[in-house]
Amino acid sequence: MGITLREVAKEAGVSITTASRALSGYDDVADKTRKEVERAADSLGYIPNLMARRLKTGRTGTLGFIIPDTSSRLGDPFFSNFLAGIGNEAGNHGFDLLITTHSPDSRGEHESYTRAVGGGWVDGVILVRTRYDDWRIRYLYENNYPFVAFGRSNHEFEYPLVDEDSKAGVSQMVQHFIDLGHREIAFLAPPANLMFARLRREGYVQTMQDNGIRWRPDFIREGNMTRQSGYEQMNILLSNRDRPTAVIACNDMMALGVMDAVQERGMVVGRDISVSGFDDVPVAAFTNPPLTTLRQPIYDIGRTCCRMLVEILAGQKPEPYQTLLTPEVVVRESTGPKI
Amino acid sequence: MGITLREVAKEAGVSITTASRALSGYDDVADKTRKEVERAADSLGYIPNLMARRLKTGRTGTLGFIIPDTSSRLGDPFFSNFLAGIGNEAGNHGFDLLITTHSPDSRGEHESYTRAVGGGWVDGVILVRTRYDDWRIRYLYENNYPFVAFGRSNHEFEYPLVDEDSKAGVSQMVQHFIDLGHREIAFLAPPANLMFARLRREGYVQTMQDNGIRWRPDFIREGNMTRQSGYEQMNILLSNRDRPTAVIACNDMMALGVMDAVQERGMVVGRDISVSGFDDVPVAAFTNPPLTTLRQPIYDIGRTCCRMLVEILAGQKPEPYQTLLTPEVVVRESTGPKI
């Protein structure tokens, strides 16, 4: 690499200690000496070796974001919007952002968390898509490692998080459909191990029951949050003898896939079959037809998570420590009355 | 932090050297010894200190992406798609991705590049939105630092890059408008210091002239690539006595802003005024009306840049070293014949 502090010290005619202290702005170094060291550093083009510094201080100035997804990963607007929120906020606080992607529970995912906690990979991490019995959360918590999660879990302890009230959200959406006269309402669920899978399913089942509608197990299908899987699962639903007249997809990408399948069969979304999503990613307002969905401010949640993590790293306790947001039904043209 | 190699060595009853070599898979370590070291490491929960390793080896296993934008940054789908390409490809090769955002030519941007080249921040960087007389490229090149750029520049030396043929692209688009009967074609240009600003402007001016149309300086307006600025600049154009009948925006975000302004005045995009963009970000297919634009495969370009950088870090020379792609006009409903 290049110039080291030793050479700067030599050039300035002082010890390494003094050079270090001069450049770090300590006040027990004479003004004249500091000027001289600065001049030397400048003229030699000194750039501190980051790894040496980090090794010594144990701080990296970097936050980690480990994306739990295999197929679409960063291509999914959910992640890219959340990432945007984190990234922009991190920048505001002078932190870099380190990102990596691994499929849930994979070896690589384990390694990343291990490296973070034990290897000094980053100063703290942000978690997303929390799972039932989430080992990541337990692991981070038990090691007293700084983190913030987007999503609750079912642990007995408290940790800093932001989450949306999935159950209430889905509940509202089911009610929206019922109010439009639908009774054959299918539910395209997230992978079962995700924490919000249970909550959203509860919202679905309970609201159906509350309205005196018997819910049918074969109208609940599990997808993997991609457009492709929305398409596939909807094709299965459509090949049944009894078809639903409405579908609630648990994210917007799957809703897009559902619409693909519907339109492929020559039916009109919003008239023949109503479709709704979850998230309100930016593209949802522009689909054809525009998508009825549950709005949660992904970008802002990303920012909030990041801000909370920065506070934790500064030794403060974020206030509030846990936030629960209620998603809001945004009615667009993909849903309409039952015909 | 935690367990160090020293403790593992002690537990296994060997020297630090042997422990290190055993765990790193060197073959000059007896099988029995290796097993013993591995057992010790396992039982103690040893995790290597990344910073110590990096300090010693001078490698970080990380690629850097310094996003040159102030206002929208990661919120801009251009960046998030490009980032997705880089990120996914980096993951495939076992690299982490470090991202940070700075406004062009800011102090922070300078520092980031300095830290990369001199401080061992990352192993290599990917550049985007190259500029005229781009100091970043010169700096990296002269320091023989590994990098790949999305975009040409005007330097005398060769460096690894991928770029789209901006001039040809805009030229095609202008021709598209002229073929539709338009002659009052406005051009919403990128910030003048961007390399492709010149190329695209050349494409515009030259194709107008080739068709015997006098281009008007007041029909060329500069925006900053955001939707907001598209909106503002279009309002200026619309408040003129002579209004254009068609507008070429130099990215899709500005085109969205242009459409906002047009629709706000009760006019119909694609009939009263034709609008086109550049990039074909995913949302462009879903705008209202769907946007005519120039398609360049941003995601794939990101992947390619990343792959090239990984090759360079492996000591190979990417083949081809410089790639020029020709964007393709995608005609949708935001453009129509002059009425």
Next chain:
DNA sequence: AACCTTGAAGAAAAGCTTTTCAGTCGGTGT
């Protein structure tokens, strides 16, 4: 004159790995 305080600067340790080079030991070839 002896002692203390203060401001400034340096020696050396610490942070943890990787790597170079030297050394040990049993065995083999002559």
Next chain:
DNA sequence: ACACCGACTGAAAAGCTTTTCTTCAAGGTT
């Protein structure tokens, strides 16, 4: 019996900062 070799292993350096603790000189106090 001697030299040498091969297979392993260990001591120590190197990588570069930051930080603790010590030292030193000058000036002030009693």
